Amino acid sequence: MRSVDIELGGKTYTVRELPSRKSKAWRGELETPLRGLLGSTSELLGAKLSTDAILPLLGAATDTALGSIDTIFDLVCRYSPDIDKDRERILDEAYDSEITDAFREVLGLAYPFGRLGQMVTGLIRLGSKQPATEPSSPSPSGDDGTTSSTQ
Numbered sequence: 001m002r003s004v005d006i007e008l009g010g011k012t013y014t015v016r017e018l019p020s021r022k023s024k025a026w027r028g029e030l031e032t033p034l035r036g037l038l039g040s041t042s043e044l045l046g047a048k049l050s051t052d053a054i055l056p057l058l059g060a061a062t063d064t065a066l067g068s069i070d071t072i073f074d075l076v077c078r079y080s081p082d083i084d085k086d087r088e089r090i091l092d093e094a095y096d097s098e099i100t101d102a103f104r105e106v107l108g109l110a111y112p113f114g115r116l117g118q119m120v121t122g123l124i125r126l127g128s129k130q131p132a133t134e135p136s137s138p139s140p141s142g143d144d145g146t147t148s149s150t151q
Contacts, residue, residue, distance in 0.1 A: 002112070004105045008083065009093030015080045017109045026079055027110055069096045072103045079106045 003016040018026060073091070076099065077084035083102070090099075 002109060004109060006080075006083070006102045006105050008086075008090045008098050008102055009095075011086070011089075013080065013082050013086075015083070015106060015109065017112075018079065023110050026075075029075060029078065069099050073099045076102050076106050079110070 001017050003014050006013045006015055017023070073087075077087055083090065
């Protein structure tokens with residue numbers, strides 16, 4: 001189980017990843033606003049979006065995608081009971097940018113595609129015969145494969 005620390009109004013909350021069934025239910029609450037965002041963006045781009053593009057896109061456009069900070073904050077509160085318990089204090093003391101950042105963090109827990117991509121890339125590298133990095137010594141420049149230095 002993963003967790004993230006989220007600061008809202010000067011207080012730090014540890015938000016833990018929800019179990020799969022609860023996470024699925026929470027993601028279902030995003031369906032209507034997310035569908036509107038992805039539909040209009042796909043039309044603009046002229047192509048369907050891949051899952052890898054969802055998080056960066058939402059991170060860049062959460063305010064306009066979901067309509068308001070209030071909607072975003074409600075979704076964060078539904079994901080984290082600890083934040084929900086402190087809702088009134090947060091609304092009085094937190095900045096909109098903190099709420100937007102909190103939403104991005106929660107999305108990262110609910111949609112862990114970034115981690116999946118990193119794992120797949122790592123597995124591909126493990127099976128590759130190519131070295132992960134190039135040698136640090138200079139390439140041979142002479143006919144016999146040696147390097148020369150002139151001063």
